[in-house]
Amino acid sequence: MSEQIEADVTVDARGSACPGPLMDLIGKIKNVDAGTVVELLTGDEGSKNDVPEWVEEAGHELLDTVDEGEYYAIYVEKS
Amino acid sequence: MTGYAIVLASEEIERVQAVSMIASVAAMSDTPVEVFVTMNGLNPFEKAAVENMDFEGGRVAQAMMEAEDVEVPLFTEQLEQARQIGPLNVYACELAMDLLDTDLDDYVDDVFDDVLGVSGFLNRAKDKQIIFV
Numbered sequence: 001m002s003e004q005i006e007a008d009v010t011v012d013a014r015g016s017a018c019p020g021p022l023m024d025l026i027g028k029i030k031n032v033d034a035g036t037v038v039e040l041l042t043g044d045e046g047s048k049n050d051v052p053e054w055v056e057e058a059g060h061e062l063l064d065t066v067d068e069g070e071y072y073a074i075y076v077e078k079s
Numbered sequence: 080m081t082g083y084a085i086v087l088a089s090e091e092i093e094r095v096q097a098v099s100m101i102a103s104v105a106a107m108s109d110t111p112v113e114v115f116v117t118m119n120g121l122n123p124f125e126k127a128a129v130e131n132m133d134f135e136g137g138r139v140a141q142a143m144m145e146a147e148d149v150e151v152p153l154f155t156e157q158l159e160q161a162r163q164i165g166p167l168n169v170y171a172c173e174l175a176m177d178l179l180d181t182d183l184d185d186y187v188d189d190v191f192d193d194v195l196g197v198s199g200f201l202n203r204a205k206d207k208q209i210i211f212v
Binding site for chain 1: 100103104107108146148149150151152157160161164
């Protein structure tokens with residue numbers, strides 16, 4: 001059983017199509033301190049694959065991607 | 080090479096959205112991007128076109144306009160957001176505007192940094208990978 005991740009800040013991009021969720025996530029991460037855990041809520045299927053790609057390239061840490069049924073919760077820790 | 084210089088000469092909304100998406104995410108990821116909007120590429124940026132959502136396009140354009148359960152961020156919003164956060168400059172082509180007899184006031188706010196001629200663009204594109212759309 002995986003540990004429940006507690007986010008410091010939530011970016012709710014549900015209802016927004018690609019690349020809205022990714023842009024919202026990037027914008028938020030740029031504004032927080034290192035070590036902050038950002039939770040991205042997105043119903044966009046493309047984000048599930050695209051966000052991890054960006055996270056890896058940008059050097060942050062992808063903590064988890066949780067399927068919540070109608071949307072995904074993606075947890076990223078800023079490096 | 081330090082980033083991309085994108086020439087947008089097409090007016091189809093799919094191409095404009097693609098350029099805006101790629102330029103915006105690249106710039107927000109700290110990759111420098113210069114966008115030079117020229118020829119028919121200027122048409123979708125007119126205030127009237129944006130207000131009336133009056134764009135040229137095909138199947139994907141139609142799907143964008145008809146999307147109900149998701150909101151597709153328009154190229155204007157993407158570029159505006161990205162310009163605030165990353166190294167993105169967007170220029171309107173001086174020659175095309177002369178031909179059209181338009182000025183920056185005819186185009187949507189908060190998207191264009193300036194009017195630029197071809198020499199100005201080539202100077203800014205000198206160290207960048209050029210993408211022509």
